[in-house]
Amino acid sequence: MKLIFATHNQHKVEELKKLVPTSISILSLTDINCHEDIEETGATLEENAEIKANFIKYKYGLNCFADDSGLEIESLNGAPGVYSARYGGEGKNSEDNIQKVWKELKGKSNTKAQFRTVIASSFGNKIKLFEGIVKGNLIFDKRGKGGFGYDPIFIPEGFAKTFAELGDVVKNRISHRAIATQHFLKELNQLKKS
Ligand code: ITT
Helix, strand or coil: CEEEECCCCHHHHHHHHHHCCCCCEEECCCCCCCCCCCCCCCCCHHHHHHHHHHHHHHHHCCCEEEEEEEEEEHHHCCCEHHHHHHCCCCCCCHHHHHHHHHHHHCCCCCCEEEEEEEEEEEECCEEEEEEEEEEEEECCCCCCCCCCCCHHHEEECCCCCCHHHHHHHHHHHHCHHHHHHHHHHHHHHHHHHC
């Protein structure tokens, strides 16, 4: 089965490919020759995930899914959340985003944060949403070379290393994206049976 993943983020595509069974081949927007930047105008992760999935549905008439993810920091009332990609400026630059997190957290002792992913699937005329959350703590230095985005400063609960240090295998077992993908795969299995 072929599934379109409505994202331009190659890191996400690589993670997803490792999360789904080999019977499902994941095609990114680049793979279907869609190079447009889909404007994420929603006020929530849910709205943005739907916007991305609907864009592909209406433009190409293809079944697809999209994920919108963000880092939600407790002492910043859930910021950057839906604005995680451009928190440090328009460039979508991970280094700038991390610097901005550190600046906003300065002087705060509560470093609790969570990553949240919302997957929107669009099959036929139905949109469905699936959520995944991983809780953890932020640190004030960058550790590790794996992952992407905020991974070098995020230590998931129950671990002593950042997502960037833990690497793909562990991240893909416990991450926000892995949990949301498991829910989505259950739904796919139901669809196949019906
Ligand atoms: P698409 O919209 O094309 O899917 P994007 O990079 O803009 O790609 P999101 O809006 O979902 O993706 O994600 C917002 C930002 O949150 C992203 O750019 C990263 O900085 C961060 N992020 C998302 N998932 C992450 C993860 O698993 N680990 C670390 N940071 C992550």
